Each structure stands twice: as structure tokens, then as C-alpha cells.
Amino acid sequence: MSTFVLLTITGLGLGAMYFLIASGLSLIxxxxxxxxFAHGAFLTVGAYxxxxxxxxxxxxxxxxxxxxxxxxxxxxxxxxxxxxxLVLIRPLYKRHIEQVLVTVGLALAVSxxxxxxxxxxxxxxxxxxxxxxxxxxxxxxxxNDRWVEIAxxxxxxxxxxxxxxxxxxxxxxxxxxxxxxxxxxxxxDVRRAFTLVFAIGGVAAAVAGVLSGVYFGTVDPxxxxxxxxxxxxxxxxxxxxxxxxxxxxxxxxxxxxxxANYYASSGLGDLSVVLLLGIVLLARPGGLSAKLA
Amino acid sequence: MTPILxxxxxxxxxxxxxxxxxxxxxxxxxxxxxxxxxxxxxxxxTLRALMGLVDRRGRVELAGESIQAAATHRIVRRGVGYVPExxxxxxxxxxxxxxxxxxxxxxxxxxxxxxxxxxxxxRAKQQxxxxxxxxxxxxxxxxxxxxxxxxxxxxxxxxxxxxLLVTEVARVLERVSELTTVLLVEQNLGVVARVARDVVxxxxxxxxxxxxxxxxxxxxxxxxxxxGVG
Numbered sequence: 001m002s003t004f005v006l007l008t009i010t011g012l013g014l015g016a017m018y019f020l021i022a023s024g025l026s027l028i029x030x031x032x033x034x035x036x037f038a039h040g041a042f043l044t045v046g047a048y049x050x051x052x053x054x055x056x057x058x059x060x061x062x063x064x065x066x067x068x069x070x071x072x073x074x075x076x077x078x079x080x081x082x083x084x085x086l087v088l089i090r091p092l093y094k095r096h097i098e099q100v101l102v103t104v105g106l107a108l109a110v111s112x113x114x115x116x117x118x119x120x121x122x123x124x125x126x127x128x129x130x131x132x133x134x135x136x137x138x139x140x141x142x143x144n145d146r147w148v149e150i151a152x153x154x155x156x157x158x159x160x161x162x163x164x165x166x167x168x169x170x171x172x173x174x175x176x177x178x179x180x181x182x183x184x185x186x187x188x189d190v191r192r193a194f195t196l197v198f199a200i201g202g203v204a205a206a207v208a209g210v211l212s213g214v215y216f217g218t219v220d221p222x223x224x225x226x227x228x229x230x231x232x233x234x235x236x237x238x239x240x241x242x243x244x245x246x247x248x249x250x251x252x253x254x255x256x257x258x259x260a261n262y263y264a265s266s267g268l269g270d271l272s273v274v275l276l277l278g279i280v281l282l283a284r285p286g287g288l289s290a291k292l293a
Numbered sequence: 294m295t296p297i298l299x300x301x302x303x304x305x306x307x308x309x310x311x312x313x314x315x316x317x318x319x320x321x322x323x324x325x326x327x328x329x330x331x332x333x334x335x336x337x338x339t340l341r342a343l344m345g346l347v348d349r350r351g352r353v354e355l356a357g358e359s360i361q362a363a364a365t366h367r368i369v370r371r372g373v374g375y376v377p378e379x380x381x382x383x384x385x386x387x388x389x390x391x392x393x394x395x396x397x398x399x400x401x402x403x404x405x406x407x408x409x410x411x412x413x414x415x416r417a418k419q420q421x422x423x424x425x426x427x428x429x430x431x432x433x434x435x436x437x438x439x440x441x442x443x444x445x446x447x448x449x450x451x452x453x454x455x456x457l458l459v460t461e462v463a464r465v466l467e468r469v470s471e472l473t474t475v476l477l478v479e480q481n482l483g484v485v486a487r488v489a490r491d492v493v494x495x496x497x498x499x500x501x502x503x504x505x506x507x508x509x510x511x512x513x514x515x516x517x518x519x520x521g522v523g
Contacts (some may be wrong), residue, residue, distance in 0.1 A: 169384070
């Protein structure tokens with residue numbers, strides 16, 4: 001029982017991280033039709049932004065240092081994502097092949113730049129010691145950082161939902177996901193919403209970057225790319241453009257991965273996720289949100 | 294008198310097809326001008342080109358000012374409302390949200406909208422995707438009426454509607470034309486006869502006739518030749 005509880009909470013923690021990356025990815029595709037292969041770079045930039053800020057605050061005690069570092073990471077991630085939209089994506093509006101090439105190139109360039117500046121080795125990420133301890137639940141010793149990951153993802157989900165439901169920009173984004181041309185035909189400059197969605201996606205990815213730093217205890221140049229693959233799977237399973245579908249899908253993928261790794265065979269987690277993707281696409285080509293919506 | 298909308302030598306290419314081949318016409322201020330023609334002659338493309346929704350070449354002036362280089366949202370903000378073919382309501386949004394999205398002026402004309410379509414007030418919280426075709430058409434027209442426009446481009450508002458609703462839409466168009474100029478694409482000649490003052494007839498991407506609506510509709514052989522109906 002305790003093993004099952006541990007796997008479940010750990011799976012939810014992993015799902016939380018996937019959701020944080022995939023939510024922005026899903027909104028960007030839903031609104032703009034951009035398959036953003038540079039989304040992992042937002043995570044990397046956010047994580048390194050947090051780590052770099054932390055490293056410059058050496059004299060500060062751990063908690064404020066961690067919080068200030070995380071805040072810096074989120075700001076850097078959001079600004080970087082907004083600049084990517086303004087400088088690289090906007091001139092390629094409607095040119096989807098070129099967008100894919102540019103975002104793939106940017107992902108490679110960011111990774112190479114990080115390696116060139118800080119090297120290929122993982123860098124230790126300082127977090128409050130409480131996060132490294134465990135809490136006992138039904139006999140299972142759950143690492144505390146999993147709770148933080150789950151709670152953060154819930155806060156982001158609620159905040160994004162409130163933004164989409166209660167603000168004019170949220171209304172524009174929801175409408176734009178359905179029919180972008182008609183939004184402009186109502187006199188709305190949808191490009192501002194594009195930049196905003198990129199910035200939001202960048203911040204959410206940066207949150208994932210900071211949390212992955214806590215989860216692994218380090219930041220490294222390849223993490224954004226490796227997590228992005230699962231984020232894409234989450235987005236496709238959840239249904240492109242659907243926040244609710246993305247949240248459900250992220251939880252399912254995180255849990256399936258953990259259960260398969262333990263109950264089937266170590267290493268089968270990744271394969272089981274790909275199998276799940278295939279099953280969902282065959283049964284429901286529009287993803288889970290085709291039923292949820 | 295300066296026309297409210299002036300179109301000169303408008304060309305549109307979609308893929309390999311040259312859809313509009315130098316369309317030119319004026320829309321006089323006030324009343325309804327109907328844009329007529331057989332299926333596929335470029336009526337909808339003309340409206341989409343005027344809105345900047347497709348790449349186009351040529352000259353378009355609104356109240357004497359050039360708008361052909363402007364982005365769609367700027368054209369709308371300069372006072373061009375658009376009711377698209379197939380309504381294009383946002384199915385996942387409520388009726389209220391569909392209308393709220395269309396607010397441009399400081400004081401949106403909800404009074405007018407609810408006077409014309411009282412049903413929309415009752416259905417404010419209903420998802421637009423669950424409305425009937427007629428109700429969706431009401432939402433589409435209401436969105437364009439919320440703001441004060443110089444000209445309203447209305448694309449086949451009676452398409453697919455039951456006869457009773459066609460009459461209702463015609464009544465609304467008559468009322469709307471008292472407030473703003475309307476450029477109407479319409480296949481139902483009964484509606485055209487009821488609401489339109491002028492007509493512009495297209496054939497294979499070119500204007501083949503411009504004149505008073507009454508004159509054209511009275512000439513049955515001409516109607517048959519140009520529109521393929523008796």
C-alpha cells in the first residue's frame with residue numbers, strides 16, 4: 001500500500017511538472033497554430049535564470065535566496081518567451097514550416113549557448129532543506145518537493161483558468177483558439193494576445209524549470225528538451241488548445257509512467273506513455289478534451 | 294456625393310485561382326447595396342478582401358480614406374462591421390461572451406441589440422454552440438450592431454434558415470439599414486427585393502452589372518442570364 005501511495009504522489013508530482021510545461025505549449029498551439037519546439041528552452045532559461053540569481057545571492061539565507069532566485073527565473077522565462085514571439089514568431093505568422101524550423105533552431109541554440117557559458121555539467125540548485133525531507137502518508141515517505149510541485153501546478157491551473165474565464169484577454173484567447181480570423185474581424189488586435197500567451201507559457205515553463213531544479217537537485221542544459229517530449233505527448237493526449245484536457249492528460253501520463261516503471265519493468269514508463277498516446281489517438285483523435293469539452 | 298465605400302480594381306488570388314479579376318464598384322451612403330451573382334463568382338471573397346481577411350490588390354476607400362493596406366482589426370475599428378457567411382459564432386463561449394468580445398465603443402448598443410433580438414437577453418448564459426442556426430445568426434448580426442459602423446458587410450444572412458426566420462432577418466436588415474449602410478451578399482431574391490436599393494452583380498470575378506435593385510429584378514430575362522434564376 002505504501003509503495004502505491006508513494007508511486008501515486010510521485011506520479012502526480014511528475015504530472016504537475018508536465019502540466020506546467022504543456023499548458024503554455026497547448027495554449028500557444030491552440031491560439032496561434034505554432035508548434036513551439038523552443039518551449040523546452042523557456043524551461044532551461046527559467047531554470048538557469050533562477051540558478052544564476054541564486055548564485056549571486058550567496059550571503060542571503062536559503063529561503064529568501066530560493067524565492068528570489070525562483071522569481072528571477074520566472075521573470076527571465078516570461079520575458080524571453082515574449083521576445084521570442086515578437087522577434088522570431090511574429091514575422092513568420094502563418095508560415096508554419098518556417099516556424100517549426102526557427103523554434104527547433106532556437107532550442108538547439110539555447111542549449112548550445114548554455115553549454116558554452118556554463119558547461120555541460122549539471123549545476124547544483126540550492127533549495128530549502130525542508131524540500132529534501134519526507135512526510136509520512138499511509139506508511140509511505142513522500143519527498144516534500146512533490147507536494148510543492150503538485151500545489152504549484154494546482155495554483156497555476158486555477159490562476160490560468162481564472163485568467164481565461166474572468167479577463168478580457170482570457171476571453172480573446174478562448175475565442176482565438178476557436179477562430180482567430182473572426183476575433184480580428186471584431187476589431188481585436190489578436191497579436192497582443194499572441195505575445196501574452198507566449199509570456200504566460202514562458203513563465204509556466206520557467207516554474208517547471210525551477211521545480212525540476214528542486215526535483216533533481218540540479219539544473220542542466222538538456223532538461224528542457226527531455227521534458228518537452230513528454231509535454232508534447234501530454235498536449236496531444238489532452239487535446240490541443242484545451243487547458244482542462246492538458247491537466248487531466250498530465251496527471252494520467254505522470255501516473256502511467258510511474259506505475260509502469262515499478263509494476264512492469266524499470267524503463268517501461270516511457271514506452272507505456274507512447275503506447276497510451278497511440279491508444280488515445282486511435283480511440284479519440286481529438287484527444288481527451290474532445291469528450292471533456 | 295462621395296460613396297461611403299469605393300472599390301477599384303480589386304484582385305484576389307487564392308492558390309492558382311484568380312478569384313477577383315479587377316472588381317470595381319461604389320456603395321452609396323445609407324441603405325442596402327446587394328452584391329449578387331451565381332455560386333462561386335467571388336461574392337464572399339469580395340467581402341473577405343474588403344475586410345483584409347485574404348491577400349488582395351487594388352484600392353479600397355472608406356469615406357474617402359484608403360483602407361486597403363490596413364490590417365483587419367484596424368479596418369473594423371475604422372467602422373466596418375462584418376457578419377460572415379456561416380455566422381462564425383464562438384461555439385464554446387456564451388451568448389453574453391460573444392457579445393462582450395465585440396464591444397468597441399465606450400457605450401455598446403445593447404439597447405438596440407436587445408430591441409432587435411430580445412431572445413439573446415434570455416439566452417445570455419447559453420453556449421453559442423448550442424443555439425439553433427437562426428439564433429446563431431442573431432448573435433452574428435448582434436455582434437456587428439453593438440458598435441457604431443459606417444458600413445456593415447453582411448454575407449448570406451438567410452442561408453440555411455427556415456422561411457419564417459428569413460422574413461425575420463429581412464425585417465432586421467431593413468431596421469439596420471436605417472442606422473448604417475449595408476453591403477449585403479444574398480441569394481434570396483425575395484429578401485433582396487425587400488431590402489436592397491442598389492445591386493452589384495458579379496460573374497467570374499468581374500462586375501457585370503451595377504444599378505437599382507428594382508430595375509434588375511423587374512427584368513426577368515436579365516435576372517435569369519446573370520443569376521441563373523427565373
